[in-house]
Each structure stands twice: as C-alpha cells, then as structure tokens.
Amino acid sequence: MFDYTYLPEPNMVPYLVETMAKIIFIFSMNMGVFAPLLGWVERKQSALMQDRIGANRADIFGFTLFGLVHVMTDALKLLTKEDFIPRGADRTLHYLAPFIAVAPALVAFAVIPFGGQYNLWGHKANMVIADLDVGILFVFAVASISTYGSVIAGWASNNNWSLLGGIRVGAQMLSYEVAMGLTLVGIFMVYGSLRLTDIGVAQENFFHWGIFLQPLGFFLFITCALAENKRTPFDIPEAESEIVAGYFTEYSGLKFAMFWMAEFLEMVTISAVLVALFFGGWQVPFVSHAMLADLFGFLGRDWAQVATMLVHVMVFWGKVLFWIFILMLIRWSLPRFRYDQVMNLGWKIILPLALVNIFITALVMLWVK
Amino acid sequence: MGVEMEEQNLEAALGDSVILTQLDKVIGWGRKYSFFLYPFITACCGMEFMSVAGPRYDLDRFGAALPRFSPRQADILFVVGTISHKQAPILVKVYNQMAEPKWVFAFGACVCSGGMYNNYSTVQGIDTILPVDIYVPGCPPRPEMVFDGLIKLQELVQNERSSKWPRGKAAYEPRVKR
Numbered sequence: 066m067f068d069y070t071y072l073p074e075p076n077m078v079p080y081l082v083e084t085m086a087k088i089i090f091i092f093s094m095n096m097g098v099f100a101p102l103l104g105w106v107e108r109k110q111s112a113l114m115q116d117r118i119g120a121n122r123a124d125i126f127g128f129t130l131f132g133l134v135h136v137m138t139d140a141l142k143l144l145t146k147e148d149f150i151p152r153g154a155d156r157t158l159h160y161l162a163p164f165i166a167v168a169p170a171l172v173a174f175a176v177i178p179f180g181g182q183y184n185l186w187g188h189k190a191n192m193v194i195a196d197l198d199v200g201i202l203f204v205f206a207v208a209s210i211s212t213y214g215s216v217i218a219g220w221a222s223n224n225n226w227s228l229l230g231g232i233r234v235g236a237q238m239l240s241y242e243v244a245m246g247l248t249l250v251g252i253f254m255v256y257g258s259l260r261l262t263d264i265g266v267a268q269e270n271f272f273h274w275g276i277f278l279q280p281l282g283f284f285l286f287i288t289c290a291l292a293e294n295k296r297t298p299f300d301i302p303e304a305e306s307e308i309v310a311g312y313f314t315e316y317s318g319l320k321f322a323m324f325w326m327a328e329f330l331e332m333v334t335i336s337a338v339l340v341a342l343f344f345g346g347w348q349v350p351f352v353s354h355a356m357l358a359d360l361f362g363f364l365g366r367d368w369a370q371v372a373t374m375l376v377h378v379m380v381f382w383g384k385v386l387f388w389i390f391i392l393m394l395i396r397w398s399l400p401r402f403r404y405d406q407v408m409n410l411g412w413k414i415i416l417p418l419a420l421v422n423i424f425i426t427a428l429v430m431l432w433v434k
Numbered sequence: 435m436g437v438e439m440e441e442q443n444l445e446a447a448l449g450d451s452v453i454l455t456q457l458d459k460v461i462g463w464g465r466k467y468s469f470f471l472y473p474f475i476t477a478c479c480g481m482e483f484m485s486v487a488g489p490r491y492d493l494d495r496f497g498a499a500l501p502r503f504s505p506r507q508a509d510i511l512f513v514v515g516t517i518s519h520k521q522a523p524i525l526v527k528v529y530n531q532m533a534e535p536k537w538v539f540a541f542g543a544c545v546c547s548g549g550m551y552n553n554y555s556t557v558q559g560i561d562t563i564l565p566v567d568i569y570v571p572g573c574p575p576r577p578e579m580v581f582d583g584l585i586k587l588q589e590l591v592q593n594e595r596s597s598k599w600p601r602g603k604a605a606y607e608p609r610v611k612r
Contacts, residue, residue, distance in 0.1 A: 108494065108499070112492075112494060115489050116489050117489045117492045117494060117495075118492055118494075118495050119492070119494050119495070120467075120494050120495065120496075120497045120499070121495055122467060122495055122496050122497060123463075123467035123468075123497055134467075135467055135468065135497045137464070138463065138464045138465075138466075138467040138468040138497060139464075139468045139497075140464075141460070141461065141463075141464025141465070141468070142464045142465045142468035142509070143468075144464075145461050145464065145465070145535075146509075146533055146534075146535070147533040147534040147535075147600070149506050149533045305503045309503050309504050310502065310503060310504035310507065313504075314504045314506065315504070315506055316506065316507070317506040317507055317533040318533065321506070321507050
C-alpha cells in the first residue's frame with residue numbers, strides 16, 4: 066500500500082500533469098461519452114424491451130449508426146429551439162438552476178476511484194482526482210447541492226406545477242438522503258474507512274466485495290439511489306399525469322436538456338458509487354493486482370503497471386455500464402409510486418431496516434472478533 | 435403568460451444582407467428527425483394514435499417518440515379528435531404556449547374539417563383557429579396514413595427557410611368569455 070499524503074513536493078510538475086490528465090479524462094468520459102450516449106442507450110433499450118425497432122431514420126451520407134445520429138439531431142434541434150423565460154419568473158435563478166443541477170454530478174466524480182495505485186517510473190499514480198479521507202461524505206454533500214437546482218427551478222419559474230414539482234423534489238431528497246447515509250454506515254464499519262480508495266483496496270479478495278459483506282445494505286442503498294435519481298419508479302417530482310413536467314415545466318431547448326443530462330450524469334455517478342462500494346471498484350474478480358502485473362510481466366516492470374492500470378480502468382467502466390443497464394431496466398419495468406407510498410417506503414421501511422442493518426453488522430463484527 | 439418574442443429572426447437581424455441556405459438545410463435536418471410531440475387527444479382518434487405510437491407501428495423510428503406534456507418542450511402539436519368550440523380556447527392556449535419552432539398536425543377528419551359533426555358545437559376544421567401544417571383525414575386515419583403525413587411534414591421541415599420563424603400567436607380570440 067502507498068502512503069496517501071499529498072504533501073507539497075519539491076517537484077510538483079508530475080502531480081500537476083497527472084491531476085490534469087485525470088480531470089480531463091473524467092470530464093470527457095462524462096460529458097463526451099455518457100451524457101450523449103445514454104440518451105441513445107435508453108431509447109434503444111426501451112425499444113428492445115418493448116419489442117420495437119427504435120430510432121433508426123436519421124443518417125449522415127447514408128450511415129445511420131444504429132440510430133446514433135438521432136443524438137446529433139436532438140442536440141441540433143434543442144440548440145435552435147426558442148429559449149423561453151416565462152413572464153414574472155426570476156430571470157437570474159431561472160438561468161442558474163440547470164447549471165446547479167448538472168455541476169454536482171460531475172464534481173462528485175472527483176473522489177470516486179476509477180483505478181488503483183500504480184508505480185510508474187518512480188511516480189506514484191493514484192487513479193482518483195482527489196483522494197479525500199472523507200470520500201463518500203463528499204459525494205453526499207455534493208449530491209445534496211443538485212437538489213437546490215431542482216428546487217430553485219421550481220420556484221423561479223412562476224408556475225404552479227413547477228413549484229409543486231420543486232417541493233416534491235425537496236421532500237423526496239430530504240427523506241432519502243437520511244436513509245441513504247444510514248445504509249452506508251454498515252460499509253464504513255466493515256471496511257473501517259470513508260476513503261473510497263481504501264474501500265477499493267480492501268475489496269481485492271472477491272469474497273470481500275461489499276455485496277457479500279453487506280447484502281441488505283446493498284439493496285437499501287440501490288433503492289435510495291434510485292429515489293435520489295428522480296427517475297421512474299420514483300419520478301413523482303416530474304409526474305406527467307399529475308403535474309405536467311414538474312420542476313422543469315417552464316424550461317425549453319437546451320436548458321431543458323440540461324436537466325435531462327443531469328439525470329443521466331447522476332445515473333453514472335450512482336453506478337460508479339455502487340461499483341466502488343459494493344462491486345470491488347476497479348478490481349478484477351479472482352485476479353489480484355500482483356497477479357495482473359505478473360501476467361503482463363513480459364512488458365517490463367513499468368509497462369506491466371501501465372497495462373494493469375488500463376485493464377483496471379476498463380473493468381471499472383465496464384462495471385459502471387453494467388449498473389447503468391440495470392438501472393435502466395428498472396426504469397422501463399416499474400410504474401410510478403404514489404407520493405404517500407414513496408414517503409412510507411423511505412421513512413417506515415428503509416430507515417428502520419438501515420438501523421437494523423447497522424445493529425446486525427455490529428453484532429457480527431463483535432462475534433467475529 | 436404569453437409567448438415572448440425575444441429571439442429575432444436571424445436573416446432579419448443581419449439586415450437582409452445574408453441569405454442562409456446551407457445552414458437552414460442543416461438545421462432543418464436536425465429538426466425533422468427530432469420531433470417531440472404534444473398529444474392533444476380529445477376523442478376516439480386517440481386509440482389510433484396509441485397504435486401509431488405503440489410497438490407495432492413505432493413512431494420512434496422517425497425520431498418522434500418522446501411525448502412532452504409541457505408545451506414549452508414540444509415541437510409538434512398533434513391535434514387528435516373532435517375539437518368543440520368549448521375546447522378551442524384551450525387548444526389555442528396550448529399552441530400559444532409552445533416554444534418556436536412549432537408545427538401543427540391535424541389528425542383525423544374532425545380536426546381537418548369538422549368531419550361528420552357538421553353542427554353548431556364543433557369547430558369546422560382547426561385551420562379556422564390555428565395554422566395547420568399537415569392534414570391527415572380519415573375516420574380514423576390508418577397508421578400508414580399518419581406515417582405518410584409525418585414523412586411529408588419531415589420534407590416540409592427540411593426545406594423550410596429560417597425566415598419563416600417566429601410564427602407568433604394564433605390569430606384567434608375566443609368569442610365567449612369563459
């Protein structure tokens with residue numbers, strides 16, 4: 066294990082380069098790959114599940130790319146759509162709300178490790194942008210900020226439906242944030258750390274993955290995460306049959322698309338947190354870091370580390386993609402909950418179960434000792 | 435909350451010294467494959483609309499699958515079913531609330547001409563109150579006819595000039611105070 070202290074070094078340049086590279090990588094993965102691609106994935110997956118063909122007409126010089134071109138046409142259309150601000154709306158806040166909604170999903174990625182630690186030519190590369198010792202608490206703190214985006218959007222639009230949607234977002238997020246924090250206490254107890262890289266390293270053994278040590282915690286967490294994501298079955302803030310489009314009723318064009326994008330990016334962040342906490346992060350099942358490095362040993366010591374790093378990063382994103390797939394499967398399978406059902410589920414079922422989970426975890430840990 | 439005309443037409447803003455042709459083509463291409471629908475469904479044609487949107491005929495193939503129930507986000511107003519005079523002000527309000535650019539799709543005989551309801555209570559064709567882009571007659575029209583209409587609308591959007599926008603409000607004032 067490496068020491069994690071990031072003290073100011075006499076030679077800052079490699080660290081600066083490394084950090085910039087990681088920021089650019091994460092940013093381009095999120096904004097360049099996931100934000101546009103998930104719209105297409107959702108469309109095609111729903112088409113598959115409903116026995117349809119799905120979008121396939123738009124083409125560039127005859128190439129439809131399985132409907133991928135529709136992503137471009139959507140972007141072009143939304144860019145050229147009228148940018149509407151209702152009369153009586155708070156113009157500044159109306160403008161600001163989509164940005165507040167999108168930014169946290171990106172910022173939360175700063176503490177999520179997408180690879181392990183590697184010794185490259187004497188430089189210790191750590192595949193996480195900011196290796197904070199409060200790790201997961203930072204994710205919670207930042208995720209709560211995105212709630213402000215939705216609530217402000219609801220308030221600033223000067224519209225009944227928007228306001229109702231905004232209030233619903235506030236209520237739902239408050240209820241589930243409490244439960245979500247408590248479901249993860251078991252994980253902190255088991256691994257003894259809040260730092261996501263520590264949790265990742267501790268999951269090198271396949272049977273020490275979070276899903277095996279905290280099965281109940283996993284199910285509670287994924288339920289809370291779905292609720293935080295505001296997608297079906299927890300999409301009461303934008304329930305079409307009740308409050309038109311909820312908090313973004315008065316948004317048109319690209320600002321409306323930004324709320325959409327925020328939803329997709331939140332889904333990526335949730336999947337990444339799930340993978341980091343419960344599915345071994347960047348670890349390949351049954352293959353430890355040292356075994357992988359040995360496998361690539363013929364490349365020489367440093368290049369073997371580079372190859373290991375590439376494998377780990379790819380495995381991490383593969384797991385994230387798998388969880389996005391599962392989240393979308395849930396989204397297209399279940400109908401929307403009623404408002405009171407959501408509240409009952411949060412306060413009367415998940416919260417007590419999370420407390421029971423903590424208690425049982427503590428008992429088992431005492432017994433094992 | 436009326437429609438505010440904030441964005442001026444691009445060609446007019448450049449003092450009519452520039453004519454945008456290639457840009458119009460690209461924007462038209464983007465718009466024609468990305469219609470978000472506002473289904474304004476009042477009567478029995480709605481069943482046929484469900485068939486069009488459902489798995490068998492699959493409106494999503496043309497990129498027109500996403501229904502947005504907020505008029506701000508919708509591109510096409512799908513008027514499906516009989517429009518009575520009582521309903522007309524609501525329809526016009528929805529049309530006025532839609533963000534530019536917007537198109538109107540008249541789905542079924544009642545919407546096109548009043549259909550078999552040739553009486554005092556029914557609007558004799560919504561083109562008396564709204565600018566309509568595509569008429570699809572039939573009682574109800576078959577899904578194939580709707581697709582034909584949609585493809586014709588796509589051609590129309592492809593060849594549109596930016597000088598057409600914005601269209602502004604519908605030329606209609608409700609006679610009866612509600």
